Amino acid sequence: MLGQQLENVRKKEPLIHNITNYVTVNDCANILLACGGSPIMADYVGEVEEITAICAGLNINMGTLNPDTISAMVAAGKKSNQLGHPVVLDPVGVGASALRVKAANILTNEVRFTTIRGNSSEIKTLAYGQGTTRGVDADLVDVVTEETIEDTIVFAKSLSERMGSIIAISGAIDIVADTKKAYVIRNGHAMMSRVTGTGCMLSALTSAYLAANPLTPLEATAAAVCAMGLCGEQAFRRLDQLDGNSSYRNYLIDAMYHLDGETLETGARYEEC
Amino acid sequence: MLGQQLENVRKKEPLIHNITNYVTVNDCANILLACGGSPIMADYVGEVEEITAICAGLNINMGTLNPDTISAMVAAGKKSNQLGHPVVLDPVGVGASALRVKAANILTNEVRFTTIRGNSSEIKTLAYGQGTTRGVDADLVDVVTEETIEDTIVFAKSLSERMGSIIAISGAIDIVADTKKAYVIRNGHAMMSRVTGTGCMLSALTSAYLAANPLTPLEATAAAVCAMGLCGEQAFRRLDQLDGNSSYRNYLIDAMYHLDGETLETGARYEEC
Amino acid sequence: MLGQQLENVRKKEPLIHNITNYVTVNDCANILLACGGSPIMADYVGEVEEITAICAGLNINMGTLNPDTISAMVAAGKKSNQLGHPVVLDPVGVGASALRVKAANILTNEVRFTTIRGNSSEIKTLAYGQGTTRGVDADLVDVVTEETIEDTIVFAKSLSERMGSIIAISGAIDIVADTKKAYVIRNGHAMMSRVTGTGCMLSALTSAYLAANPLTPLEATAAAVCAMGLCGEQAFRRLDQLDGNSSYRNYLIDAMYHLDGETLETGARYEEC
Numbered sequence: 001m002l003g004q005q006l007e008n009v010r011k012k013e014p015l016i017h018n019i020t021n022y023v024t025v026n027d028c029a030n031i032l033l034a035c036g037g038s039p040i041m042a043d044y045v046g047e048v049e050e051i052t053a054i055c056a057g058l059n060i061n062m063g064t065l066n067p068d069t070i071s072a073m074v075a076a077g078k079k080s081n082q083l084g085h086p087v088v089l090d091p092v093g094v095g096a097s098a099l100r101v102k103a104a105n106i107l108t109n110e111v112r113f114t115t116i117r118g119n120s121s122e123i124k125t126l127a128y129g130q131g132t133t134r135g136v137d138a139d140l141v142d143v144v145t146e147e148t149i150e151d152t153i154v155f156a157k158s159l160s161e162r163m164g165s166i167i168a169i170s171g172a173i174d175i176v177a178d179t180k181k182a183y184v185i186r187n188g189h190a191m192m193s194r195v196t197g198t199g200c201m202l203s204a205l206t207s208a209y210l211a212a213n214p215l216t217p218l219e220a221t222a223a224a225v226c227a228m229g230l231c232g233e234q235a236f237r238r239l240d241q242l243d244g245n246s247s248y249r250n251y252l253i254d255a256m257y258h259l260d261g262e263t264l265e266t267g268a269r270y271e272e273c
Numbered sequence: 274m275l276g277q278q279l280e281n282v283r284k285k286e287p288l289i290h291n292i293t294n295y296v297t298v299n300d301c302a303n304i305l306l307a308c309g310g311s312p313i314m315a316d317y318v319g320e321v322e323e324i325t326a327i328c329a330g331l332n333i334n335m336g337t338l339n340p341d342t343i344s345a346m347v348a349a350g351k352k353s354n355q356l357g358h359p360v361v362l363d364p365v366g367v368g369a370s371a372l373r374v375k376a377a378n379i380l381t382n383e384v385r386f387t388t389i390r391g392n393s394s395e396i397k398t399l400a401y402g403q404g405t406t407r408g409v410d411a412d413l414v415d416v417v418t419e420e421t422i423e424d425t426i427v428f429a430k431s432l433s434e435r436m437g438s439i440i441a442i443s444g445a446i447d448i449v450a451d452t453k454k455a456y457v458i459r460n461g462h463a464m465m466s467r468v469t470g471t472g473c474m475l476s477a478l479t480s481a482y483l484a485a486n487p488l489t490p491l492e493a494t495a496a497a498v499c500a501m502g503l504c505g506e507q508a509f510r511r512l513d514q515l516d517g518n519s520s521y522r523n524y525l526i527d528a529m530y531h532l533d534g535e536t537l538e539t540g541a542r543y544e545e546c
Numbered sequence: 547m548l549g550q551q552l553e554n555v556r557k558k559e560p561l562i563h564n565i566t567n568y569v570t571v572n573d574c575a576n577i578l579l580a581c582g583g584s585p586i587m588a589d590y591v592g593e594v595e596e597i598t599a600i601c602a603g604l605n606i607n608m609g610t611l612n613p614d615t616i617s618a619m620v621a622a623g624k625k626s627n628q629l630g631h632p633v634v635l636d637p638v639g640v641g642a643s644a645l646r647v648k649a650a651n652i653l654t655n656e657v658r659f660t661t662i663r664g665n666s667s668e669i670k671t672l673a674y675g676q677g678t679t680r681g682v683d684a685d686l687v688d689v690v691t692e693e694t695i696e697d698t699i700v701f702a703k704s705l706s707e708r709m710g711s712i713i714a715i716s717g718a719i720d721i722v723a724d725t726k727k728a729y730v731i732r733n734g735h736a737m738m739s740r741v742t743g744t745g746c747m748l749s750a751l752t753s754a755y756l757a758a759n760p761l762t763p764l765e766a767t768a769a770a771v772c773a774m775g776l777c778g779e780q781a782f783r784r785l786d787q788l789d790g791n792s793s794y795r796n797y798l799i800d801a802m803y804h805l806d807g808e809t810l811e812t813g814a815r816y817e818e819c
Contacts, residue, residue, distance in 0.1 A: 029296055098596065306742060
């Protein structure tokens with residue numbers, strides 16, 4: 001089932017509009033090309049509605065935002081909603097500043113997101129209006145563990161209900177949930193946190209999976225999360241003695257370039273709850 | 274002949290001012306260093322004239338533009354014209370929005386470009402004022418094929434006349450033309466389209482080749498196009514089983530780092546028409 | 547002694563706020579992760595004080611600045627000063643434009659920098675108010691040689707006195723000095739100048755070393771300079787025949803990922819003067 005989500009991306013080659021940060025934008029573009037999609041970046045409010053209109057999906061990432069880009073995000077998000085395109089929100093570092101909390105509030109009020117993807121601290125901040133965000137990484141107290149899985153699923157389903165969005169919580173254990181069903185995903189590797197932008201890349205990837213699978217957004221999101229994690233595992237196995245986080249980034253994108261539906265089907269480690 | 278164009282870049286080490294997008298800017302900087310040039314990026318209107326004045330060439334790329342950067346592009350372009358520096362225009366995604374069409378009009382009216390380089394859709398949009406741009410990639414109906422080469426050469430020479438610029442149309446077959454002469458170039462590899470920024474990198478490279486070869490701008494542009502394509506071929510041959518588009522990007526820049534005039538002379542595949 | 551500076555970064559995992567250019571920002575993020583730190587980038591004036599407050603250090607890089615980011619740099623710098631956080635200034639290309647000279651003046655007047663790091667032309671421009679900056683690279687007449695080491699040390703100590711900052715001058719020979727003591731460092735490799743951002747990465751790295759070693763800022767700066775140079779040497783030894791500047795960049799960050807205190811202690815080549 002998840003393998004088919006991937007194959008649809010390769011078949012449909014969705015063009016994805018990204019309004020994203022300038023730190024990891026190149027990696028987001030290359031992961032979209034790796035998975036079979038195509039990227040376009042544009043963040044000026046005066047053109048984002050037109051850009052979104054020629055695309056199949058929209059990826060909004062709050063990594064390095066300012067009032068101008070927030071306006072562009074809202075305009076593009078509303079247009080995508082009108083056109084029925086999937087929209088992903090990556091609330092990077094929400095909770096790290098009042099501006100980010102406010103931006104997240106504006107965005108979630110004005111735009112309907114198909115999927116909201118972040119680490120546990122970011123998602124909790126979205127849910128409770130404040131959090132313990134330590135920069136762009138999850139705070140230790142928020143991390144999903146075997147002991148907190150059940151509670152996190154309840155939390156994610158409830159937040160999904162409130163937001164009208166699929167909720168994807170990234171970490172060593174990933175949770176992807178809509179109001180009724182959750183995927184608990186155990187793909188991935190700890191080294192992914194030693195490369196900048198693995199979360200941003202996953203959000204871009206999720207946009208492509210959603211765009212190519214409009215009828216199965218939950219499965220598409222789960223497939224993207226499994227695919228990213230599986231590539232993280234493959235990239236780790238490829239490391240030689242001298243390779244570090246920079247080579248790891250290349251191997252991760254390389255792995256996505258080669259990933260096919262069958263390998264994803266075989267390698268995905270998840271339970272449905 | 275083309276080999277000499279390359280050697281002149283290594284000898285003169287031209288400093289190139291880039292006003293470019295934030296997606297592929299790092300790759301543009303590294304390809305300039307790889308070819309023997311040196312990059313500087315600056316896009317604030319209040320300093321671009323001074324920056325351009327200390328450079329040997331200017332590369333204007335419309336990838337992620339806004340009104341502020343358009344003003345900077347015009348100011349830097351005019352200053353470069355005054356100083357007799359070569360100026361390249363890469364009209365990324367023109368046709369994808371009214372802003373981009375307008376920006377391209379302003380730029381081509383206010384600035385004289387030595388070379389305008391884009392894919393076939395972008396160049397057609399420049400010529401006809403509207404197009405079928407699918408984001409940043411060429412639309413299938415616009416792609417240059419064996420059947421349309423002759424027509425494209427006529428089109429390119431005519432556009433060169435109208436614009437007062439060398440026209441470089443990138444694709445599986447590349448056309449580089451001034452008013453009288455055209456190069457049909459068959460270097461390159463399809464995998465170049467699976468990496469973000471190969472077009473942007475070529476535009477940056479072209480700026481360096483023009484700056485180092487002021488008396489032979491057509492040959493310099495053709496040499497840059499052949500060099501980029503040849504590096505794309507070499508990078509492809511270097512791929513191992515696990516390598517994907519991220520390693521390919523690295524190999525492409527690596528190949529440019531090692532390319533010398535003799536190898537370019539031998540590997541360039543082109544006809545003059 | 548220098549090895550301990552490195553180990554403290556791995557132990558304390560300092561979060562570093564970067565207000566930096568969009569050219570090399572991804573490499574800065576990855577080198578911070580490689581050394582054991584953690585990066586956050588934010589440059590909107592309305593949030594930088596909050597962002598800096600949750601960090602352990604601040605890295606200000608003038609690479610692609612404009613009036614908005616200058617305001618953000620000043621606000622973040624003052625806040626960091628209040629909080630007693632270390633602040634690094636990388637005056638990229640100062641002297642290339644009036645804006646950059648003015649920005650450097652504003653910054654050095656309004657913010658107390660723990661360390662100011664640049665190439666010899668940039669540091670001389672800071673000292674004398676004007677210079678011979680050739681873009682972002684040092685002018686040949688400014689380069690530190692065996693013959694000019696003594697004079698450069700006197701200059702650096704005197705500038706340190708005037709600025710209240712540690713002065714780090716990068717080049718084939720590096721000088722790191724406070725008012726009383728200087729390190730002359732001979733690590734590094736010429737190929738580092740063929741990759742964009744090695745200077746920017748060093749400034750980011752220095753911020754992490756300073757944040758993890760608050761009581762020994764001179765040693766921390768010297769350790770960062772040695773570490774970067776040593777990684778440049780290791781990366782060079784790793785190059786195979788086809789590798790160029792793009793692979794070199796990856797190997798450099800990879801080397802930082804693996805560098806430990808003992809290796810730094812053994813590999814650092816410096817004299818104290």
